[in-house]
Amino acid sequence: MNFDLSGDQQAIQRLCRDFAREVVAPQAETLDREAAFPYEIVTQMAELGLFGLPFPEEYGGAGADTVSYALAVMELARIDASVAITLAAHVSLGASPFYLFGSEAQKQQFLVPLAQGRQLWGFGLTEPGAGSDAGACQTRADLRDGSWVINGTKAFITNSGTDITGGTTITAVTGSEPGGRNEITNIIVPQATPGFSRSKKYNKMGWRASDTRELSFVDAIVPEENQLGVRGRGLKQFLEVLDGGRISVAALSVGLAWGAYDEALKYAQARVQFGRPISKFQAIAFKLADMLMEIEHARVMVLKAAWEKDEGRDFSLTASLAKLYSGEVSRRVVNEAVQIHGGYGFMDEYPVSRMYRDQKINEIGEGTNEVQRLVIARLMGL
Numbered sequence: 001m002n003f004d005l006s007g008d009q010q011a012i013q014r015l016c017r018d019f020a021r022e023v024v025a026p027q028a029e030t031l032d033r034e035a036a037f038p039y040e041i042v043t044q045m046a047e048l049g050l051f052g053l054p055f056p057e058e059y060g061g062a063g064a065d066t067v068s069y070a071l072a073v074m075e076l077a078r079i080d081a082s083v084a085i086t087l088a089a090h091v092s093l094g095a096s097p098f099y100l101f102g103s104e105a106q107k108q109q110f111l112v113p114l115a116q117g118r119q120l121w122g123f124g125l126t127e128p129g130a131g132s133d134a135g136a137c138q139t140r141a142d143l144r145d146g147s148w149v150i151n152g153t154k155a156f157i158t159n160s161g162t163d164i165t166g167g168t169t170i171t172a173v174t175g176s177e178p179g180g181r182n183e184i185t186n187i188i189v190p191q192a193t194p195g196f197s198r199s200k201k202y203n204k205m206g207w208r209a210s211d212t213r214e215l216s217f218v219d220a221i222v223p224e225e226n227q228l229g230v231r232g233r234g235l236k237q238f239l240e241v242l243d244g245g246r247i248s249v250a251a252l253s254v255g256l257a258w259g260a261y262d263e264a265l266k267y268a269q270a271r272v273q274f275g276r277p278i279s280k281f282q283a284i285a286f287k288l289a290d291m292l293m294e295i296e297h298a299r300v301m302v303l304k305a306a307w308e309k310d311e312g313r314d315f316s317l318t319a320s321l322a323k324l325y326s327g328e329v330s331r332r333v334v335n336e337a338v339q340i341h342g343g344y345g346f347m348d349e350y351p352v353s354r355m356y357r358d359q360k361i362n363e364i365g366e367g368t369n370e371v372q373r374l375v376i377a378r379l380m381g382l
Contacts, residue, residue, distance in 0.1 A: 046117025
């Protein structure tokens with residue numbers, strides 16, 4: 001086994017680490033406090049080619065591998081999870097469905113501007129009554145005279161309402177299968193579609209600088225050719241997309257935990273009590289040691305899942321394991337980071353306060369911890 005990163009992977013990691021520290025870090029507190037979408041940062045990320053990292057150059061991408069993409073998400077999340085999820089949701093959920101299931105014409109029309117970072121795109125799976133039970137989709141799309149007529153609501157959709165959002169790909173019920181089950185198909189809905197509207201941004205606990213909204217469709221009409229992939233395979237296609245998305249959320253969890261560890265270590269070495277830095281006390285030193293141990297374990301799990309994906313192997317189990325474990329690691333590490341800061345950790349002037357709020361969604365989005373355990377059990381044959 002070789003755990004060394006390649007030269008290209010190390011270069012991407014350094015690029016993203018420097019960008020996060022020099023460009024993102026000075027703005028992170030303000031963006032969080034004002035719940036302001038980071039348009040300037042997104043523009044710079046696009047110029048660096050980050051939005052197209054894992055896509056081929058022929059579609060406007062950088063031609064990098066999944067490991068490089070996971071490293072990029074980690075480094076951004078190490079400083080600001082809102083910026084990291086903007087990238088992760090766009091690449092794994094917004095753009096990937098076009099690459100995986102789109103026709104050549106759809107790739108040229110939609111994927112190219114997304115890989116170049118000229119547009120963002122949403123992934124509309126979740127509904128008010130269909131979260132973990134994604135198959136309970138109620139949004140309908142009826143084919144009439146060569147057009148899909150869409151009615152329904154989607155909830156918690158990231159990157160769906162920014163000034164540079166191009167649209168959202170949704171799951172919709174398009175008929176019935178033998179046995180009475182819903183036939184679910186993916187439909188591409190551009191932002192300017194009449195009858196398609198976005199709510200105001202949610203007022204969230206964390207990821208406050210990212211864009212998350214509810215979407216409504218009232219007789220929204222798109223051409224029949226806006227069907228993405230095979231009719232009736234929509235849920236299966238989106239579940240495949242979620243496998244890859246779990247790698248990016250797992251990478252985000254590792255990066256967030258890593259950032260909290262950085263802050264805790266720095267604070268513990270500077271904070272003096274009883275005549276010496278608190279890092280010299282065994283109670284604090286052991287906390288830091290345990291934090292580093294868990295982060296390293298989670299990091300290896302994430303990179304293994306990314307490597308398996310790059311090798312064309314079945315990575316579903318590894319991705320679920322990595323997503324579940326790294327989410328729980330981020331909770332434990334960020335909690336300990338706040339504890340090490342003491343009262344100052346409760347103050348928003350310190351990054352660990354923001355990280356504490358940002359962390360919780362890592363155990364909910366892309367499949368809750370409970371659902372991940374269910375997925376893992378099924379993949380084990382139980």
